[in-house]
Structure formats: C-alpha cells, structure tokens
Amino acid sequence: MKINCIIQARTGSTRLPGKIYEKIGDNSLLKMVVDRCVLAKRINCVIVAKHGGQETQSGTWGVKWLDGPEEPAARFVKVLATYPCDGFVRVCADSPFIDAAQIERAADGISVGGVACSHSNGIYGNQAEGFRTETFLNLEPSMQGDEREHLGLYFKRRDRLTVDTPGDLERARLIVSRMTKPHTEYTAAECLDLLRK
Numbered sequence: 428m429k430i431n432c433i434i435q436a437r438t439g440s441t442r443l444p445g446k447i448y449e450k451i452g453d454n455s456l457l458k459m460v461v462d463r464c465v466l467a468k469r470i471n472c473v474i475v476a477k478h479g480g481q482e483t484q485s486g487t488w489g490v491k492w493l494d495g496p497e498e499p500a501a502r503f504v505k506v507l508a509t510y511p512c513d514g515f516v517r518v519c520a521d522s523p524f525i526d527a528a529q530i531e532r533a534a535d536g537i538s539v540g541g542v543a544c545s546h547s548n549g550i551y552g553n554q555a556e557g558f559r560t561e562t563f564l565n566l567e568p569s570m571q572g573d574e575r576e577h578l579g580l581y582f583k584r585r586d587r588l589t590v591d592t593p594g595d596l597e598r599a600r601l602i603v604s605r606m607t608k609p610h611t612e613y614t615a616a617e618c619l620d621l622l623r624k
Contacts, residue, residue: 428538430557431512432470432530434460434490435499436477436520447477447520459523461488466527469534470516476506477520500567500575507560514538515563517556517578525553533557541616544582558582586619598622 436457438445447457454462457475464473465488473490478497493509495502507515514537516530529547533555536545545557556579566581574581590596603610605621613621 428513429471429511430469430514430516430534430538431510432464432467432473432516432518432555433503433506434464434473434475434518434520435502436475437497437499438477438479439497440521451523456523457520458488460518460520460525461490463523463525463527464518464530465489467516467530467534468527469531469538471512472510474506474510475520476502478502498575500570500578503578504564504567507564512560514557514559517558522552522554525555529553530555542586542619544579544586546579546583586622588615588618 434457436447438447440446443449448455450456451459461473461475464470475490475492476499477492477494479494491510493502493506495505503515503517514534516533518525518530532547533545534557536542536547537557537559543559543562547553547555547557558578563578570578570581574584587595587598590599602618602621605624606613
C-alpha cells in the first residue's frame with residue numbers, strides 16, 4: 428500500500444499569523460515538522476500542502492510542495508490528484524515534536540488494520556491521522572464546517588464505536604443487527620464495515 432504523509436501547513440493562523448515560518452532554535456517550525464516526518468519508514472513521500480506564504484520549490488528539504496486552496500479539505504483533494512496514493516497520513520505543520528512512530532502508527536491503522544481513518548492517539552501536538560484515499564475522496568463532499576479543516580472530525584463523528592449518546596446506542600444496535608456470527612468474532616474494523624453497509 429502506497430502511503431504518503433501530507434503536512435497541513437497554512438500561514439493564516441489568527442492566533443499566531445505566519446507561525447510555520449517562526450524560528451525555534453536554528454530551524455523554522457515547518458522545517459522541524461518536515462525533518463521528523465521524513466523519518467517515518469512506512470511513508471512513500473512527504474508533501475507540504477500549504478496555502479500562501481513564502482514561495483518554495485519541490486525538492487526543498489527533500490520533500491514535495493503544493494500550494495493549494497485555503498480550505499484544507501479542498502487542498503488535500505488537490506494534493507491527492509497531484510500525488511496519487513492508496514492512503515495518506517495527515518500531520519499538522521504546528522507540531523514540531525511529532526514522533527515518526529506516531530506517523531507510522533496512523534499508517535499501520537489504514538494499511539494493516541484496514542480501517543478508513545486511523546488516529547495515532549498521541550499527546551496533543553504529537554498526533555497523526557491516517558486516511559484511505561478512496562474513502563476520503565468519496566466522503567469529502569459531505570464534510571461541513573470544522574470538518575473541512577480538521578479532517579478527522581468527520582470520521583470521529585461518523586465512525587464511533589463508543590456508546591455515549593442515544594445516537595451511539597442506535598449505531599451499536601445497528602451493527603449487532605447485521606452480525607451473522609457471535610460479536611466476539613468481529614474486529615473493530617469489521618464492526619465499522621457493518622456500520623457502513
């Protein structure tokens with residue numbers, strides 16, 4: 428499975444404009460993220476998906492660059508059309524201490540675990556999200572509001588296997604109603620597949 432790492436970079440932060448170019452020690456915030464992403468062995472290619480700001484050329488820092496729409500979901504669609512892959516891991520450009528292990532954990536979730544969206548569940552600022560490209564592209568038109576910036580929110584809201592709300596309880600009942608063997612014989616990924624039928 429070909430998995431790329433896409434760094435979601437923007438210069439339009441309202442709290443700290445241009446933060447990805449701010450220096451931390453000898454490097455910019457963005458350079459620190461790139462340096463860590465290229466260490467992930469499961470990743471085929473690292474792409475910085477940015478909007479606006481300083482001009483850069485593909486090959487700078489050993490990665491690909493793409494300047495796209497301001498809205499992250501639309502920018503990711505453009506990246507996936509330019510750099511096709513089976514799946515991708517999303518890393519935010521404001522996470523200078525992201526561990527390569529977190530990126531690989533998210534990649535494993537979509538390749539080995541077989542799920543459509545995988546979260547590395549790291550410390551805040553040390554998290555990565557993996558997505559199967561086909562699923563993302565099929566669902567992207569349905570994403571609304573904050574889901575178009577924080578891509579994993581759509582999946583977190585839709586692909587819940589926890590029971591915290593009446594809606595969650597109904598989803599759990601739907602999954603069980605579609606089972607043809609004892610519930611203990613299904614993996615979490617298989618339960619999500621039953622939910623999506």
